[in-house]
Amino acid sequence: MSERELRRSMSVFPIGTVMKLTDLSARQIRYYEEQQLIDPERSEGNRRLYSLNDIDILLEIKDYLSTGLNMAGVKRALTNHLLMKRHAQEKAGKTLTDADIRRVLQNDFLNQGGFLKNESPMLRQPRL
Secondary structure, eight states, X not given: OOHHHHHHTOOOEEHHHHHHHHTOOHHXXXXXXXXXXXXXXXXXXXXXXXXXXXXXXXXXXXXXXXXXXXXXXXXXXXXXXXXXXXXXXXXXXXXXXXXXXXXHHHHHHHHHHTTTTTSOTTTOOOOO
């Protein structure tokens, strides 16, 4: 893990700061945690601590909801986003080809249309 990624993954922000940065209420943030969209660390006093990566995810959730996606759609979109990120990290330095981007987009459209409902999101393979 690069130093930059290590810094982004350090959980240092309390919920009050995250509320100010994301313009979300504490209840909304806790709800997204209940939905397993984020997983903040806990301090010794059992307080939630968030990383910059957590804040990025919260902002993405907010953007998805503002475009009209429901919570199931947000979960699928975030799963696809994480799969794309993992795929990019595996290629480490290689650029995505047009075919890779097409596969990811097609998978996203199939997910949004509900055509892949019975499959686990982590096991889905992009289809051409």
